[in-house]
Amino acid sequence: MGRLEVNRSGEMEVFVRVVELGGFSPAARAAGMTPSAVSKLMSRLESRLGTRLLNRSTRQHQLTPEGCAFYERATRLLADLEDAERVAGLGEQAVGRVRLNTSASYAHHILAPLLPAFLQRYPGVTLDLVQTDAVIDLLAERTDVAIRAGPMKSSRLVARKLGExxxxxxxxxxxxxxxxxxxxxxxxxxxxxxxxxxxxxxxxxxxxxxxxxxxxxxxxxxxxxxxxxxxxxxxxxxxxxxxxxxxxxxxxxxxxxxxxxxxxxxxxKEAFHAVYLGQGGPLPSRVRALLDFLAEHGRVT
Structure with missing residues (x-):
């Protein structure tokens, strides 16, 4: 029963804030805690997991490889938890911000004409559109979905083909x-x-x-x-x-x-894919809504 008493989602949320805000002090302010309380919580979390998540210095905190993996999964789990709460209160509505990375060509010729219909269908979704032809790290860029051209290499990304x-x-x-x-x-x-x-x-x-x-x-x-x-x-x-x-x-x-x-x-021919982090597990409804819409309307020929 002792394991059930641990507020694991709370620990994850504080850890994610430390990573995204860049330190214990800003994370403490955001969470309404003291920096020492955040520091102790992080130490308990690392002790419980049996691994170091952050390399600490006087000026910055840098993720270890284990910390990167935990951050990736923690953000997905917190998103799923938030999505579950929204679904319970709002039904299956897609709500929230989706960050989409795509090439300028796909954005201009395929995506832009579709956006009015997408936004009308999902009024609760906010779309953050970033245009670049460079291959980005979805985790580092905090990106939900990316449109990529060319053959897919084996990776931790899940891909949905959008045609060729x-x-x-x-x-x-x-x-x-x-x-x-x-x-x-x-x-x-x-x-x-x-x-x-x-x-x-x-x-x-x-x-x-x-x-x-x-x-x-x-x-x-x-x-x-x-x-x-x-x-x-x-x-x-x-x-x-x-x-x-x-x-x-x-x-x-x-x-x-x-x-x-x-x-x-x-x-x-050149193939196009919509890619996202994960191993095919449940997705937040806001991300699933965009992926389904692109699969239906955003195909290239």
């Missing part, structure tokens, strides 16, 4: 009128190819010539950190680029961009 899209090489008519149109892989050497400025799963453009698939390095004088910037550079006539088809369909329909080397297309 062809990769299309395009350029503006103004660029082709000025520099000519390439007709072979060798012709690309005389052109300005603009590509991402960071390593990708396939570092280059896959093209098929003479019955063979060749990965062509797309190094040029201009690089960018996200697909939307590449699209705008191509529209401005800076050079030739390769982008997810869903990002350039409207531009191609309007004639602002035209396909290049379509006869050498290797048929490569």
């Amino acid at each position: 899209t062809p990769l299309t090489i395009v350029a503006a008519p103004s660029y082709l009128a000025r520099c000519g149109e390439p007709h072979s892989i060798a012709d690309l050497d005389a052109h300005t190819c603009i590509d991402f400025g960071y390593p990708r799963a396939v570092d280059g453009w896959s093209l098929r010539e003479n019955g063979k698939t060749v990965v062509v390095p797309a190094t040029g004088r201009v690089q960018a950190s996200d697909g939307e910037s590449l699209r705008r550079l191509a529209l401005a006539g800076v050079g030739i680029t390769r982008l997810a088809a869903f990002t350039v369909r409207e531009d191609m329909s309007a004639g602002r961009l035209v396909p290049v080397l379509a006869h050498l297309d290797a048929g490569e």
Whole structure:
């Protein structure tokens, strides 16, 4: 019975506040406790768990690897507890803040048109949208869901596939009128190819010539950190680029961009996933609402 007398959820909440607020004193103020009481509580928690969660110094507290794992699970458990209380009082309403990390291209071309319908369907959900093409640490960035392009590597993340899209090489008519149109892989050497400025799963453009698939390095004088910037550079006539088809369909329909080397297309496609921390266990209703909505309406083709 002694184990049941321990207020484990209270300990977790104080521990999470120490981590997120950066120390015992701010956590104590937030919890209505004294810093010495927080310090004693943390010592009891570490003693009970039999491991050190925080490396302490006079200026900062740094999570140990065991502390990182405990923080990840504690935040999920506290979110589940909060969600259970909301469900008991409000039914199955999705309520609370969801932090979503996504590329600028997905945000602009897929997500933005859907947001009015999502917010109308879930009036209790607040969406915090962060745009970057960089792969982030969901735990470190306190992110609930991230949209990722490319093949999924084995990790602690759970993924829901949002479809896949062809990769299309395009350029503006103004660029082709000025520099000519390439007709072979060798012709690309005389052109300005603009590509991402960071390593990708396939570092280059896959093209098929003479019955063979060749990965062509797309190094040029201009690089960018996200697909939307590449699209705008191509529209401005800076050079030739390769982008997810869903990002350039409207531009191609309007004639602002035209396909290049379509006869050498290797048929490569890029998958998109919504990923989140966990091992497939129960999710807070606010996170589940966003994931279900994206799976239904936010698919790429």
